Amino acid sequence: MNKLKIVLVGMGTRGRHWARVITEHPQAELLAATDPSAQAVTTFKEQLPQLDVPVLSFEDALALKPDVVVLSTPPDIHLEQISACAERRISVLCEKPLALDAQTARACVDVAQAAGILLGVGMNFRYLETTRASRQYIQEGKLGQVGFGRIVYWRYRDGQRPLLNKYPLTMDQPMLLEQSIHHLDLARFIYGSEVAKVWARTTNPPWSMYRSDATVAAWLEFDNGIALQYFGTWAGTNAKNEFQWRTDGAEGMLLQNDIFKDLDYWPAGAGHPQAVVLESQEDFIDDTRGLLDDFLKAVRGEVSTYPSGRDHLATLALTLACAESSRQGRTLDLREYAAEIGLA
Numbered sequence: 326m327n328k329l330k331i332v333l334v335g336m337g338t339r340g341r342h343w344a345r346v347i348t349e350h351p352q353a354e355l356l357a358a359t360d361p362s363a364q365a366v367t368t369f370k371e372q373l374p375q376l377d378v379p380v381l382s383f384e385d386a387l388a389l390k391p392d393v394v395v396l397s398t399p400p401d402i403h404l405e406q407i408s409a410c411a412e413r414r415i416s417v418l419c420e421k422p423l424a425l426d427a428q429t430a431r432a433c434v435d436v437a438q439a440a441g442i443l444l445g446v447g448m449n450f451r452y453l454e455t456t457r458a459s460r461q462y463i464q465e466g467k468l469g470q471v472g473f474g475r476i477v478y479w480r481y482r483d484g485q486r487p488l489l490n491k492y493p494l495t496m497d498q499p500m501l502l503e504q505s506i507h508h509l510d511l512a513r514f515i516y517g518s519e520v521a522k523v524w525a526r527t528t529n530p531p532w533s534m535y536r537s538d539a540t541v542a543a544w545l546e547f548d549n550g551i552a553l554q555y556f557g558t559w560a561g562t563n564a565k566n567e568f569q570w571r572t573d574g575a576e577g578m579l580l581q582n583d584i585f586k587d588l589d590y591w592p593a594g595a596g597h598p599q600a601v602v603l604e605s606q607e608d609f610i611d612d613t614r615g616l617l618d619d620f621l622k623a624v625r626g627e628v629s630t631y632p633s634g635r636d637h638l639a640t641l642a643l644t645l646a647c648a649e650s651s652r653q654g655r656t657l658d659l660r661e662y663a664a665e666i667g668l669a
């Protein structure tokens with residue numbers, strides 16, 4: 326099978342994950358990478374000395390006519406870069422969020438569709454073993470009728486740490502748009518249903534290093550009757566981080582205690598859990614590998630369930646609805662709100 330040719334745009338922290346995943350993929354070839362920051366290029370070479378990737382300008386890299394461009398750049402330049410790829414009929418796998426507002430995200434999807442290119446979004450957590458198993462348990466009915474769930478994500482994220490992107494320090498709604506977007510996407514994916522009603526409150530504690538809200542509390546009601554309570558923060562006061570996702574149904578309960586592993590199934594009434602057997606995965610690498618693999622299948626015209634730009638609009642509508650609900654102080658009907666902002 327011919328290898329698909331890939332250009333990597335953005336050589337920062339996430340770009341380094343992508344570089345490894347692409348070069349280690351048996352059906353991919355990393356033609357070149359590009360980043361205007363000399364510091365990012367130097368760090369990339371220091372951290373990945375085993376990779377001998379030509380570093381070119383964006384224009385020169387696209388001139389190599391790759392099959393796919395992976396965009397690992399900040400969200401405010403995604404539209405410009407997707408448009409440049411669309412003009413050249415190059416499919417794009419773009420990091421999340423696709424954009425920071427509804428209109429720009431819609432334009433990303435429209436420009437890709439008009440050019441007939443594929444547009445995928447970096448929802449790599451869909452490819453975690455925990456995600457796959459939870460989705461299977463719920464959708465195969467092992468929990469019976471599911472009633473409610475709760476996600477708690479409690480983190481001290483030192484936004485000043487070297488090698489960590491700095492734009493979340495000053496952007497609007499950093500927790501929601503950079504982090505909770507993954508959790509909200511997973512909730513749609515694992516529960517296999519769209520959200521009907523959204524209530525949320527975003528806040529920023531006095532000690533937060535983020536200019537805008539680093540804490541999100543939400544209550545979501547899904548079409549299939551599941552109610553989900555969500556609490557996420559980047560402003561925990563120390564590095565005792567927590568992740569827990571619990572979902573209860575009439576016939577059993579799922580309890581996940583770590584974002585990347587540790588999933589238990591409790592049959593109804595059981596006094597002890599049954600550990601769900603999961604293959605071990607390297608955090609951020611194997612899940613990203615799953616995403617790339619699935620996207621490359623789509624590029625080759627094979628069956629794929631990659632997270633598309635269009636599907637991402639539903640996750641983004643939900644994410645933006647949380648911010649809007651907090652602003653308005655009331656529960657929103659998600660379909661009405663999505664239609665209002667052009668994401669229906």
Ligand SMILES: NC(=O)c1ccc[n+]([C@@H]2O[C@H](COP(=O)([O-])OP(=O)(O)OC[C@H]3O[C@@H](n4cnc5c(N)ncnc54)[C@H](O)[C@@H]3O)[C@@H](O)[C@H]2O)c1
Pocket residue numbers: 334335336337338339340359360361362365383397398399400402420421422447448449488489490491503609
């Ligand atoms: N899916 C995930 O698990 C995950 C994890 C981390 C980050 N991300 C996402 O990846 C994206 C990048 O995040 P990061 O942490 O790598 O940030 P980063 O700041 O470390 O890297 C971004 C890089 O893009 C470069 N860049 C800026 N303009 C460019 C241009 N015009 N052309 C090429 N490169 C350009 C910057 O110089 C920088 O090196 C963000 O959208 C972020 O949300 C996703």
